[in-house]
Amino acid sequence: MNRRTLLVAAGWLGAAVLAVLVGLGAISVIGNGLTSPETRPLSAAEVADELARQITGSPSASAGTGARPSSPPAPATTAATRTFPTRAGTVVGRCAGTRPEVVSMSPRQGYELHEQDRGPQEDDAEGEFRGLGDRADRVKFEIVCPGGVPTLVEDHDD
Structure with missing residues (x-):
């Protein structure tokens, strides 16, 4: 009986080793693209x-x-585009001639997007970030296009 138990244990161990080797071989073949330089940050x-x-x-x-x-x-007719960092987040503005547009707004941690004009505007394009904890903490701005160049003007009236 002792010999039979030893033989069964050896068989199970051999099967486990074989399964691991087959799995590693499959990962090597399938996962070649997972670690290639094309997926680097x-x-x-x-x-x-x-x-x-x-x-x-x-x-x-x-x-x-x-x-x-x-x-x-x-x-x-391409539009001029610029990125503007603010204390509350990042704003991307664009000018199509003299028509300004807020392309995107990305709030920093602790702020949220409150307002954003969509699409090209006739005079200025406005946006606002607000603090999450302190709703009175606001960063308002306008994108204007003097000479067709996007310019960010922060509103300091609050």
Whole structure:
């Protein structure tokens, strides 16, 4: 009986080792793309370049490295776009001629998006961040387009 128990245990151990080896082989074959350099994190400069390319719709310097634009090229009348950091978050503004637009607003931790004008505006495009804990903590701003260049003007009236 003792010999039989030893033989069964050895069989189970062999089957377990074989199962682990087959699993590792399958992960090696299937997971080759999971650890390849194509999935490495982007640097801050690459993220900024990709965002600028997405917003303006024009190809960037990274397009020559094999990256393909995800949107068609911009029409002949391209809009000027700029990113503005504020104490409450980041604002991306654009000018299509003299018509300003708040493209996006990303609040910092502790703030939330309260107001945002959508689409191009006739005179100025406005937005507002508010503090989560202190609703009186506000950052209001306008995007204006003097000379077709987006400019952020913070509203300090509060």
